[in-house]
Amino acid sequence: MSDRSLPEINWRVVFNRAAPPGLRHWGRVRAAQLKALGPALVIAGCGLLVNTLFTVYVLWGSVPVTKLAAWVLVLAAATLFVTYQTRRLGKREFHAVGRKAIDRVALYSLMFGCVWVMPIRYFFGQAGPSEQVAIGVMAAVMMAGAGFVFASIPAASVGFITVTGVTITHMLNAQDSGVIFLIGPVYMMAMFGFVFVNGRAFMQRTWLDIELEQKSETVSLLLREYEASDADWLWRTNGGLTFEKVSQRTARALGRTPEGLARMTLRELLTESRKADQTTRRAIAAALACVNRREAFSELLLPIEINGEERIIELSARPRSSPQGRFVGYEGVGSDVTEARRAAARITHMAHHDALTGLPNRLHVLESLEAALAEAPKRGDRPAIILIDLDRFKSINDTLGHVAGDHLLSEVARCLENIISDEMTAGRLGGDEFAIVVPAVESRDELEQMCLALIGALHGPFHYHDQRLVVGASIGVAIGPRDGDTVEELVRNADLALYKAKAGAGNETCFYDPAMHELSEERRRIELALRDAPEAGQLSLNYQPLVNTQTGQIESFEALLRWNHPELGQVSPAKFIPIAEDTGMLGKIGEWVLRTACKEAANWPAHVGVAVNVSPRQVQDAGFLVTLMSALTQAGLEPRRLELEVTESVFLELTGKTQKMLQQIQSLGVKLAMDDFGTGYSSLGYLRRAEFDTLKIDQSFVQAVREDDPESTAIVRAVVALAGSLGMKTVAEGVQTEEQLAIVRELGCDKIQGYIFSRPVAAGTARAMLGAGLTPDSGAERSAAAA
Ligand code: C2E
Numbered sequence: 210m211s212d213r214s215l216p217e218i219n220w221r222v223v224f225n226r227a228a229p230p231g232l233r234h235w236g237r238v239r240a241a242q243l244k245a246l247g248p249a250l251v252i253a254g255c256g257l258l259v260n261t262l263f264t265v266y267v268l269w270g271s272v273p274v275t276k277l278a279a280w281v282l283v284l285a286a287a288t289l290f291v292t293y294q295t296r297r298l299g300k301r302e303f304h305a306v307g308r309k310a311i312d313r314v315a316l317y318s319l320m321f322g323c324v325w326v327m328p329i330r331y332f333f334g335q336a337g338p339s340e341q342v343a344i345g346v347m348a349a350v351m352m353a354g355a356g357f358v359f360a361s362i363p364a365a366s367v368g369f370i371t372v373t374g375v376t377i378t379h380m381l382n383a384q385d386s387g388v389i390f391l392i393g394p395v396y397m398m399a400m401f402g403f404v405f406v407n408g409r410a411f412m413q414r415t416w417l418d419i420e421l422e423q424k425s426e427t428v429s430l431l432l433r434e435y436e437a438s439d440a441d442w443l444w445r446t447n448g449g450l451t452f453e454k455v456s457q458r459t460a461r462a463l464g465r466t467p468e469g470l471a472r473m474t475l476r477e478l479l480t481e482s483r484k485a486d487q488t489t490r491r492a493i494a495a496a497l498a499c500v501n502r503r504e505a506f507s508e509l510l511l512p513i514e515i516n517g518e519e520r521i522i523e524l525s526a527r528p529r530s531s532p533q534g535r536f537v538g539y540e541g542v543g544s545d546v547t548e549a550r551r552a553a554a555r556i557t558h559m560a561h562h563d564a565l566t567g568l569p570n571r572l573h574v575l576e577s578l579e580a581a582l583a584e585a586p587k588r589g590d591r592p593a594i595i596l597i598d599l600d601r602f603k604s605i606n607d608t609l610g611h612v613a614g615d616h617l618l619s620e621v622a623r624c625l626e627n628i629i630s631d632e633m634t635a636g637r638l639g640g641d642e643f644a645i646v647v648p649a650v651e652s653r654d655e656l657e658q659m660c661l662a663l664i665g666a667l668h669g670p671f672h673y674h675d676q677r678l679v680v681g682a683s684i685g686v687a688i689g690p691r692d693g694d695t696v697e698e699l700v701r702n703a704d705l706a707l708y709k710a711k712a713g714a715g716n717e718t719c720f721y722d723p724a725m726h727e728l729s730e731e732r733r734r735i736e737l738a739l740r741d742a743p744e745a746g747q748l749s750l751n752y753q754p755l756v757n758t759q760t761g762q763i764e765s766f767e768a769l770l771r772w773n774h775p776e777l778g779q780v781s782p783a784k785f786i787p788i789a790e791d792t793g794m795l796g797k798i799g800e801w802v803l804r805t806a807c808k809e810a811a812n813w814p815a816h817v818g819v820a821v822n823v824s825p826r827q828v829q830d831a832g833f834l835v836t837l838m839s840a841l842t843q844a845g846l847e848p849r850r851l852e853l854e855v856t857e858s859v860f861l862e863l864t865g866k867t868q869k870m871l872q873q874i875q876s877l878g879v880k881l882a883m884d885d886f887g888t889g890y891s892s893l894g895y896l897r898r899a900e901f902d903t904l905k906i907d908q909s910f911v912q913a914v915r916e917d918d919p920e921s922t923a924i925v926r927a928v929v930a931l932a933g934s935l936g937m938k939t940v941a942e943g944v945q946t947e948e949q950l951a952i953v954r955e956l957g958c959d960k961i962q963g964y965i966f967s968r969p970v971a972a973g974t975a976r977a978m979l980g981a982g983l984t985p986d987s988g989a990e991r992s993a994a995a996a
């Protein structure tokens with residue numbers, strides 16, 4: 210329904226037989242009908258009184274007084290009753306009434322009609338001709354009067370008019386004056402028509418009023434809500450751009466008084482914001498240009514200080530013109546978008562930053578790199594990505610808990626922030642992986658220096674409560690555009706470099722080199738092939754003897770893993786063991802080594818031991834002790850004949866748990882050897898923290914000892930002396946020449962392992978060796994045979 214369209218009201222509705230279909234609130238129209246009756250009834254009462262008095266006067270003499278008196282009494286009672294009832298209905302504050310209430314009024318009207326009119330018909334016969342005319346006129350007046358009195362309730366008029374009309378017809382008919390009696394029905398029909406049209410008009414009017422009232426109620430409700438809320442506010446200026454008709458609300462939103470704002474111009478408001486950043490200043494300049502051209506501008510974000518607080522106001526405006534097309538000012542809306550902006554900024558920040566460290570996250574880092582790569586060609590810059598992976602972070606997390614781990618990551622983040630310069634972006638990619646985007650590399654040297662500084666800083670130690678957290682970092686670097694001109698390529702290549710760096714002893718930086726692709730390809734091939742190696746029977750053990758320096762007797766053999774792949778050929782354990790370790794395959798392979806070596810050693814004479822290499826990760830596995838015991842019992846090997854070799858790297862993760870494990874191994878009677886001593890993180894202090902039975906001096910030291918190199922000799926001598934003082938036996942690894950043999954013997958090493966006696970050989974050869982005994986000379990023959 211359009212705003213003021215009329216409702217469809219038919220006769221059924223007018224005479225209260227139904228409510229108009231599809232219109233709600235018709236009860237309110239009925240209530241209005243009743244209400245309108247009130248004032249009309251007062252007039253009707255007066256008219257009735259005059260009419261009654263006049264009738265009594267006319268009939269006085271022709272009708273007996275008693276009858277007249279009885280009529281007047283009944284009439285008075287009926288009037289009182291009907292007036293009382295009807296007024297009661299009309300007086301009550303009905304919001305809406307049902308059809309029944311209207312019907313009741315109609316019934317009263319009918320009753321009243323009967324009481325008033327019927328006796329008249331009776332008196333009519335007793336009256337003289339002139340009185341009869343007077344009575345007829347009065348009946349007609351009453352009939353017309355009913356039409357007016359009940360104008361608001363056509364249903365009520367109908368009863369009265371019908372009774373009166375029928376009576377008049379009857380009276381006229383009694384006159385025997387031909388068709389004159391037709392006046393009655395015709396007049397009655399005309400009255401019905403009048404009542405219908407009038408009643409319908411009343412209903413329509415009332416309906417429209419109700420509609421309008423409801424609309425304005427809604428509008429004022431909305432307005433009230435709107436005023437109360439912080440939604441938009443309206444403003445306008447005159448042709449000179451001065452604010453005019455300033456509302457409280459607008460003034461308040463702009464942090465001023467209405468009078469103050471009314472003295473200000475739009476231009477002043479726009480140029481007032483001094484603290485704006487560059488983007489905002491540009492937007493304001495654009496808006497000012499629009500104002501100068503008297504054009505519309507929209508969604509201008511204006512920082513404004515209100516009560517010492519920075520707020521952001523959004524303004525939109527369009528020019529107003531006079532009918533002649535002359536510019537007469539601006540009108541616009543404004544709103545305070547501070548909270549919305551802050552929320553949006555928070556969301557953007559969250560989407561781009563790591564919650565734990567507050568550093569940019571992976572997405573942000575990659576976006577920065579992308580931006581740097583896009584800018585680089587224009588300026589001839591070389592952007593770089595530095596990937597940083599923490600060494601030993603996992604063990605800190607596992608042993609000291611996540612809270613300590615989180616603390617460490619935050620410390621690392623602060624470290625990175627301190628080292629990088631302003632134009633670089635340092636971020637956390639996830640886990641213990643960090644990255645730095647360098648938009649323009651000056652020189653590779655400079656980058657190397659920075660990586661060194663990073664490694665130095667990340668070495669720590671960091672502190673968490675009273676714990677010292679020692680980590681380290683491996684770094685991979687790729688420099689664009691040479692190492693890649695897309696984000697993907699550059700990151701992938703930096704990743705390869707990082708991988709290479711991690712393969713080392715830690716705390717290392719690697720710059721990407723195309724050869725790394727081949728390495729990674731090879732690694733992938735090895736990884737795939739290694740999965741099937743144990744089942745395919747491609748693994749075997751070689752044994753290399755450890756000889757007593759003094760007696761020349763074989764004291765034990767070291768079991769060394771061999772992998773012969775049909776396509777890859779012999780793969781060096783130095784190559785595949787780290788891969789097996791990284792991919793979680795070493796557990797299974799290590800178990801096989803342990804069981805096989807124990808079984809083989811059980812065939813040897815009881816004084817000959819076997820040494821098995823175990824990686825630090827194997828030792829840390831909770832199930833290792835069980836595997837160890839089961840391997841010994843299954844093979845029937847005495848625990849004292851088994852020695853486990855672990856490298857120094859075990860100390861880097863030497864937590865309480867590992868230390869306990871090492872002690873438990875020894876408490877089984879199994880011996881422990883420190884392998885490759887002197888290569889990695891050599892700290893003699895480590896040796897005191899776990900009691901090893903044997904110290905194997907790395908071959909790099911042994912091979913360096915020469916008559917003319919007193920320094921290396923001094924180192925070996927010191928190590929031997931220290932081991933002796935701690936009750937450890939010493940093994941010189943990798944002895945190849947007579948000269949080395951003589952020196953280590955002289956230095957007091959207990960055992961010797963090296964090609965000079967024998968290369969690692971197959972199990973059968975090792976067994977044969979035990980029968981024959983060894984001399985340095987036989988080493989060359991056996992080595993040749995083994996090769
Ligand atoms: P490692 O435990 O230090 O083993 C000694 C390595 O030195 C062996 O290399 C051996 O062949 C080599 N070697 C012995 N004497 C000489 C010599 O006179 N001159 C030279 N140049 N080399 C000599 P291999 O067999 O290639 O093993 C390399 C490393 O792989 C081992 O070093 C060990 O750390 C690891 N490895 C071997 N087998 C296993 C295993 O079953 N489990 C684990 N976890 N690691 C193993």
Ligand code: MG
Pocket residue numbers: 767822854884
């Ligand atoms: Mg070893």
Ligand code: MG
Pocket residue numbers: 884885905907942
């Ligand atoms: Mg070794």
